[in-house]
Amino acid sequence: MRSVLKRYRVREVHTELNLTAMVDMFTIILVFLVMSTSTSNVQVAPVDGLTLPASTISKEPDEALKLVVTAKALYVDDEKIMDINEGVFDKSQTDAKDKNFIRPLYDELEKHAKKAEEIQKSNPELKFTGQYILQADQSLNYSTIKKVIYTSMLAGYADLKMGAAGK
Amino acid sequence: MGRRRLVLKQRIEDSTFDLNLAPMLDIMVSLIPMLLLSIAFAKLVVLDAPVPQPVANAIENDKKERTVMLQLHLFNNRTAKLDIIDKGGRRSNISFSSKEGTYDLETIHQKLIDVKKMHTQVFTVEIFPEEGVAYKEIVAVMDEARSARKEEGEFQFIDKESKQAVKTKAMFPNITFGNVIEG
Structure with missing residues (x-):
């Protein structure tokens, strides 16, 4: 009786993290980042008061x-x-x-x-x-x-x- | 009948599986910091505007066979004037009035197209902004002078080396500041 109860409790606490939502989110972020990644040789350093035309x-x-x-x-x-x-x-x-x-x-x-x-x-x-x-x-x-x-x-x-x- | 249903259900259950997303997540976690570091929120582009050295300029002018010289003057009151000087020194000009407190970019663009159609071998325009003209306005005028838009067609000229007709959208890509050396 005790062993049955113990097995039942173990089954009850077994949970699995659902990664699908997280992967979805990362995929969106990844696409955005790939689109905006610069391949230019020259980087624009942020300078106070500089707005380029x-x-x-x-x-x-x-x-x-x-x-x-x-x-x-x-x-x-x-x-x-x-x-x-x-x-x-x-x-x-x-x-x-x-x-x-x-x-x-x-x-x-x-x-x-x-x-x-x-x-x-x-x-x-x-x-x-x-x-x-x-x-x-x-x-x-x-x-x-x-x-x-x-x-x-x-x-x-x-x-x-x-x-x-x-x- | 009941047994058959049970077997079918068992088969369906057997054919479903969970995709292991952990490796995919690992890749993404590695890629995202790398991409975040190389992200560019502002894209820098450049407009060529070589300034001729005084001596080099004189030599170049001697060497170059400039049939027509174009000088675009940008005035502080946001009017503009295009001087067209031919080889013989004959000068004609087109004046542009201001529009809504700034340069009439559309009219300047259209007139430059007309000039380009008449002088297809000319690719250079000198600009002479007055001191009160903003950098933003200079860049806007340079944009208008540089090339024709998609719907405006192309310009045809004869390449001197190959004697072939060449079509291009470029109008005056070689833009120089004419008054940097002046006092």
């Missing part, structure tokens, strides 16, 4: 120097190099004789250009092309962007690729 172009960028300009700061390869006052460069940051020339940006880009040229010497396959990707906030005026492009050009970066958000 939308463009119909679908060309993906190649690896190049990243230059990010917002109304508040200027970054070269994810490193903040100077502050900007609501899209306006301070007079101390620009050259007295040439208002389009931004000294701190030029110095930083020159460093990068020299580094790239040194790499090219040791490995001729990695040629310095002067290519860079400009990621500027959509609300910035051309006066700000023009100064950045102009200074970059003088530092040897003349091949501008303008970053935009794909539609």
